Amino acid sequence: MRRTAFIAKPATSRIRRKTFFGPSLRAAEALITPTCRSSVYRAIAVVAAIAFAAACASTPPGAPIDASLSSINAGAALPVAPIEQPTAGRYLVGRIAARENDVPDAATAFDAVAGAHDDDRKLARQAFFYSLAAGDIDAALGHANRLRALNESDPEWDLEIDESPEDTDGLARLAIAAEELLQGDYPAAAASLEFSSNEPFVASMAHIIRAWAAVGAIDADAGLEALQTDIDGLFTGFHPLHAAFMADRGGRTSLAMDAYRNSVFGLGGPIGRAAYGAFLERSGDPKAAEGYYELLTRQPGPDRRLAAAGLARLKKGVASDEYSNVTPQEGAAIAFYSFAAFLLEQFAEQREQADAAGFNVGEPRYNLPLALAQVALRLDPGLAEARRLAGVIYNIYDDAPSAVAALEPIPQSSPHYVQAQIEIAGGLARQGRDREAMSRLEQVARRYPDAEEARFALSNLAAGNGDFEGAVRHLTKLIDQLGASPTPDAWRYFVARADALLKLDRWPAAEVDLKKAVELSPEEPTALNYLGYLWAERGVNLDQAFELIEKAVEADRTSGAIIDSLGWAHYQVGDYQEAVDHLETAAALEPADPTITEHLGDVYWRLGRRIEARFQWDRALELDPADGHAEKIKAKLASGLPGIDARSERTPSDRPASDAATSPIMTSAPINAPVNRPVIEPGDAPARREPPDL
Structure with missing residues (x-):
């Protein structure tokens, strides 16, 4: 089975198509639902409290307790002073909730623990940060003010390193300043921003907000002067x-x-x-x-x-x-939002790069952008862009209720309304509430006939449920709406419909759509690769197939999936030595991709490198191959590949048009999504990378 370059990277490319609604749907593994989490946390808390009591009993007074707990949990540094037994369970509940991206439960737990240890700076940092990310701004401000007081009362407070990567102390000052700005106390806000930070984004944010405080305290010219002064080392x-x-x-x-x-x-x-x-x-x-x-x-x-x-x-x-x-409040809100969106994109790209390199990236962590978005909404609750960003992250975290709460207030008059409804539908679908998701998308598609992304999301939901006829129907409506002269960006809709048609064994119609996609966007590597690969698999138009795939490789030399296509095409015509070079390159680019790994095993077998072949097939099995394909790999491990027949020895020019092989499967990962990014993303601008331009 073939996975095309529709999927950029391996680890999150196994998400069912029904989850493909936009940037929020990027996490590959399902998290524990909020309903289940509470009972799990309660059970863990009982065991953890006992274990924690034993650990504290065996730890010398004042000694770090991290080592005693390393077998229970790993993560951020724990407080130096042992936590008393009544709050130990709550602390571990918070740690576990944080690891599960359950931000509200983490905030509640850390808030309780910090309240019982009001002189502990590290606990105050944790409680502040998670309260901020959860949107409990009042609680966050309480911890921020206590943290500020602790720091100012201790002349050597700055000798204790803030080990958090987001400079929590600096964030606390930003949050305090934002609240003072909200209350119209501009001098106090400016004073709160008089601090130094070795975290560039914190210092850069403080500079912009300080300028808005000057606007409020004096006038716009004063703000402009402040904005343009002392900018060395800042992100501008x-x-x-x-x-x-x-x-x-x-x-x-x-x-x-x-x-x-x-x-x-x-x-x-x-x-x-x-x-x-x-x-x-x-x-x-x-x-x-x-x-x-x-x-x-x-x-x-x-x-x-x-x-x-x-x-x-x-x-x-x-x-x-x-x-x-x-206003100064609105300007500061936009600053918080802008940095949140920028950081979200950075984190997503870093995650994608690590994923492509074969690292186990684990759960996505976007709490810092979420926290900044919450401050933006505190300053300006009507800032739709910040609402959408928060909803996106909540959907990544599988927290559909919080996503809906963030997204639902976006009014129909907002340009972001349709995207918000798609995000809400995506969260519903991930909860298994497909009918509600479909109903919401249908309403949006009827109300906004030009909302291509809504119809596209409907097609993905249908395909994710195995309703490929429905997917074709929705995509046909979408394509018909484009008229006789669709824009170049419409190639994605033709490729998506071709994929659904292939699932229905309607190759001639799929081929027509793929040709149209290439016609609309002749430089688009995904369309070039997909059509070229399918021709090569079927043994038709081989000279053109190689031209298309080679052109796709020229357009994107970083895509292991596309380079794999070139190697696999050479394999199909029996040119194994040429194939192995390309397949090894593809495997180096995407070492965690099961399809590429399997292909590499196949070519090793044909070259007589049997031990290496079995090793690659064994790895492919461990890499979670597509549904139903594991059995084929197991058969190869048991019996190897069948003997080379005349078909595989032919050159491109004498391959018969009737030869055909299994058509590729085009699974869908979440959008610009951020982070494994599929090329096709509803509502995303063509040149953007994941996450979207929120």
């Missing part, structure tokens, strides 16, 4: 957006125009694009605004809906006043 990628807001607020139109443009071409993200459009509307140049929105209509997802709303306003002669007078 978000400065153009905030400079634009401040200049716009201060009536400095020319400066605002330049800053908005820089933001759009830089890291302004969806907020920058929306703000620039609104600025053009009220700048007295409707033609410029119309041209800008026309460009955005070519993009999928929220950008298209943003453009549609803007064009509708222009038609009515009513200009948007959004972002014309961004």
Whole structure:
């Protein structure tokens, strides 16, 4: 069975298609549901309390207790002072909940333990951080203020290293400053931000928020001056957006125009694009605004809906006043959100790279972006982008109730409404509530006929449930809506329909769709590879097949899946020596991919390297091959490969068109998702990598 380059990396590519709704659906393994967790934690707490009591009894007073507990749990450093027995169970419950990405339970447990040990700095850090990530801002602020007091009361507090990678002490000061900003106490906020941090993102965030405090305390010009002063060593990628807001607020139109443009071409993200459009509307140049929105209509997802709303306003002669007078609270909220989205993408890419290298990456941990998003929502509860980011992370954590709570308030007027509904449906599907998910998606698709990503999500849900006829039906509706001249980005829909058609053994129709995908996007490596591989498997159009696959390799030399296709095509024509070079390269790029590993075993067998072949097949079995394929690998381990027949010895030019092999399976992993990223992602801009542009 063949897995195409639709899946970029191995470890999370085994998710059923029904989970493919967007960036949130990236985790490969199912977590314990919240209902089950509570009972599990209670049971563990009883055992843990006994074990903890024994550990403390055998630990000398004042000695570190990490070693005593290493067999029970591993993770962040424990407090130096032994925890008393009544709170030991709660502490371990918190540790276990944190490892399971159950942020609310972790926050509750750490809050209780820290409350019983109010002089312990490390416990205060844990309680603060998880309370913040859980959205319990009041509790987080209590711990942040205690942590600040502990630090300021101890002249040598800075000698105790904050071992947390996110600089929790700095985050605590940021959270305090954000609350003071929310209350309008700008001098206090500025004072709270007078600290140093060796964590660049903390220092960079503090700088922007300090500038917004200056806007509140003095005026926009003071904020601009603060933003542009003392920036050595800081990350300034978000400065153009905030400079634009401040200049716009201060009536400095020319400066605002330049800053908005820089933001759009830089890291302004969806907020920058929306703000620039609104600025053009009220700048007295409707033609410029119309041209800008026309460009955005070519993009999928929220950008298209943003453009549609803007064009509708222009038609009515009513200009948007959004972002014309961004308040310090709103500006700070956007700063927290922007860093959250940026960090989420960084973490996801790092996870993808580690996954591709064959490391066991474990559960995804995105608590820091989640915590920043929660502060953003405290400052501006209506910030839809932050709501969507929080919902995305909760869905990654399999916490559908929290995801729904975050996403449901996004109004229909928001460009992010459709994506929010898709995320909610994705969470429902992962809970096994497929009918509810399907119903919600159907409603969105009916209400917004141009919402391609909703119809695409419906097709993936159907395919994930084995309803390939339904998947074809939804994709056909989607493709029909595109009209006679679909955009180049529509290649993904034709490839997806081709995959569903292949599951129904309708190769001729699938071939037509794949040809259309290549026609629409002749440089897209996924489409090139998929069609080329299938032709090679079937022994048809072999010269063209090799051309397509080689072109795909040229376009993406980092994809083990695509390079595997080239090696497998050479294998199919009996050129084993050429095949082994490509397959070994593919295996080096994606050592944890079962399909590539199996292919490498096959070519080793053909070359007479039987021991190495069995070793690779054995590894492929351990790497969780596609459903039903394990038995085929076991058969190879038992009996090897059948003898080489005439078919496999032919050259590309004399292979008969009637030869066919098993068609590939195109499984789907979650989006831009972040982190194993499939190439096809509903609502994602074509050039973006996972996670999406939230």
